[in-house]
Amino acid sequence: MRRMLYGAPAQGPGHWRWTRRLFLPFALAPFIAGLGGLILIDYIVDPYAIHPWGLTPRLADDHQYPDAEWPLLLKAATRQDHRLVLIGASTLAGASSQDMADAFGADTRPVNLAYPLAHPGDTRLVVDEVAKMPHLERVLFVMDLSLMVDLNERGEPARRRERVFSSDWAHAGDFRWDTLVGSWHRLVDGVYDRPKWKSLQQPQFLTAYPPMTQRPAMMALLHQTVSRNRDHVLGHGFDINCREYPFLDAVLIPALAKFRARGVAVDLVFPPYPYGYYYHLIAKQRSERLTDRSTYPGLMEFKRCVVDIADRFGPAVTVHAMDNDQTIAGQIDNYFDFAHLARPQAYRAVIEHVARRDSVLTRSNFDAFDRQLRAHILSYRM
Numbered sequence: 001m002r003r004m005l006y007g008a009p010a011q012g013p014g015h016w017r018w019t020r021r022l023f024l025p026f027a028l029a030p031f032i033a034g035l036g037g038l039i040l041i042d043y044i045v046d047p048y049a050i051h052p053w054g055l056t057p058r059l060a061d062d063h064q065y066p067d068a069e070w071p072l073l074l075k076a077a078t079r080q081d082h083r084l085v086l087i088g089a090s091t092l093a094g095a096s097s098q099d100m101a102d103a104f105g106a107d108t109r110p111v112n113l114a115y116p117l118a119h120p121g122d123t124r125l126v127v128d129e130v131a132k133m134p135h136l137e138r139v140l141f142v143m144d145l146s147l148m149v150d151l152n153e154r155g156e157p158a159r160r161r162e163r164v165f166s167s168d169w170a171h172a173g174d175f176r177w178d179t180l181v182g183s184w185h186r187l188v189d190g191v192y193d194r195p196k197w198k199s200l201q202q203p204q205f206l207t208a209y210p211p212m213t214q215r216p217a218m219m220a221l222l223h224q225t226v227s228r229n230r231d232h233v234l235g236h237g238f239d240i241n242c243r244e245y246p247f248l249d250a251v252l253i254p255a256l257a258k259f260r261a262r263g264v265a266v267d268l269v270f271p272p273y274p275y276g277y278y279y280h281l282i283a284k285q286r287s288e289r290l291t292d293r294s295t296y297p298g299l300m301e302f303k304r305c306v307v308d309i310a311d312r313f314g315p316a317v318t319v320h321a322m323d324n325d326q327t328i329a330g331q332i333d334n335y336f337d338f339a340h341l342a343r344p345q346a347y348r349a350v351i352e353h354v355a356r357r358d359s360v361l362t363r364s365n366f367d368a369f370d371r372q373l374r375a376h377i378l379s380y381r382m
Contacts, residue, residue: 045183047192049076058186060193061097061111064200069178071115071122076192078129084108085130088142089118091271091339093203095347100140102348103355108137116205120147120247127255131262138265140354141255145339147247148302211336222332223382226279233282234374235295242305244293252306256313266313267354268306270321270361272329275380277338296377300370303361311363322350322359324372330380 046054057076059065065073078085084104086092093114100110113126130139178194186192212218242248259266281295293301303321310317323329328346336342341350353359361369 041180041183041187045186045192047076047179047183047186048072049079055186058191060191060197063198064203065197066178066200067116067204069197071118073192074113074115074126075129077111077113078133080111081135082109082111082133083135083137084110084140085133085136085138086110086112086114086140086142087123087126087130088114088140088269089123089144089146090114090116090203090205091144091341092142092269092347092350094206094341094344095351096344099344099348099351103351104138114142116203118144118146120149120251123147123247124251124255127251127258131255131258131264136262136264138267139259140267140269140351141252143268143270143302143306145299147251148245148298150246206336206340206342211333211342212338213333213335219382222276222280225283226276226380226382229279229282230378233279233296233377235282235285235297237297240301240304242301242308245302245305248305248309253309256309256317260313260316264316266317268310268317268319269350269354270303270306270319270323271339271341271350272321272323272325274329274332274335274338275377276332276382278377279380280338304366307361307363307366318357319361320354320357320359321361321369322353324369324376325349325353325359326376330376332382 043051044054047057049057057079059073059077059080064070084100086095086100091114093112093116095112095114097110097112100112101108104110113130118126130136182192182194185194209215212222256266278296285295303319307319310319328334328341328349334341334343334346341347
């Protein structure tokens with residue numbers, strides 16, 4: 001019948017075998033073409049500014065980006081016209097650009113480039129990109145605890161950020177669904193963004209679980225730790241040895257030299273930690289047999305080393321430490337955990353201290369600062 005109607009030979013078993021083999025490629029062709037189109041868009045947009053081509057970066061300024069996304073966008077952020085930049089790890093990641101604009105002036109076009117799990121190695125790469133910004137006038141460089149670690153102690157997040165910063169051609173982990181969709185919106189709407197990101201007004205880690213004051217078990221442990229360690233909280237003194245902190249020679253000093261050559265003012269900002277944190281540190285040191293540099297003396301040693309370095313660079317570099325502001329460090333409900341502020345007004349107060357220059361730490365007032373902080377810690381009550 002088929003021969004009579006169509007002039008074609010009858011189909012045999014081999015025909016259906018080839019038909020089945022061809023069905024899957026043809027069925028998947030639209031999906032493959034669509035995915036290929038998105039990847040092409042990603043290459044055209046180049047959202048992370050890692051290729052020698054791409055559209056001019058356009059990032060949203062009215063909300064946060066996801067914690068995993070923002071570190072990858074830092075290189076793109078430095079391609080925008082900002083005059084005031086904050087760099088560092090998570091301790092001041094919650095400070096908003098609006099807080100910075102209110103304190104320093106809207107014409108500074110501020111941006112907060114701080115991100116979770118910053119490491120000295122990738123901090124050096126961030127500094128290199130920030131130093132290239134053509135209209136840069138001031139940098140707030142946050143002296144986080146994470147900068148006290150060894151340069152080689154870094155996990156996969158740090159290695160991935162380093163790949164993005166060091167690449168100028170090859171694929172650097174930018175083929176993710178969020179990246180592809182964000183690139184599509186850059187083409188259509190003019191901004192690299194996704195609708196689901198627009199509701200992010202704080203770093204995600206600050207909303208992942210309740211703050212410490214809302215966790216009874218944690219507060220009970222802190223109360224016990226404070227009452228048991230009052231005689232030991234300040235640890236034991238030792239000779240200052242700045243070589244213990246490779247970040248200083250490998251990252252900080254070269255960074256300050258680059259900024260001074262550009263005529264850029266630098267504020268080195270020590271974020272305030274709650275007084276209860278020092279009791280937590282001494283208890284941890286005693287139970288885990290850590291060195292004294294993991295407690296109060298170590299934190300003060302790091303501060304002193306930074307102050308001495310800043311002194312070499314003259315008035316263009318200023319150190320700020322607002323640990324003795326009891327309205328911040330003396331109020332545990334200001335904090336999400338021991339290292340991070342929770343209340344927006346607390347972040348705002350830190351930025352205002354820097355702008356007013358009323359928390360400047362120098363070689364001449366360092367001993368008085370140390371004595372006052374010791375008194376606040378010893379008199380701390382839950």
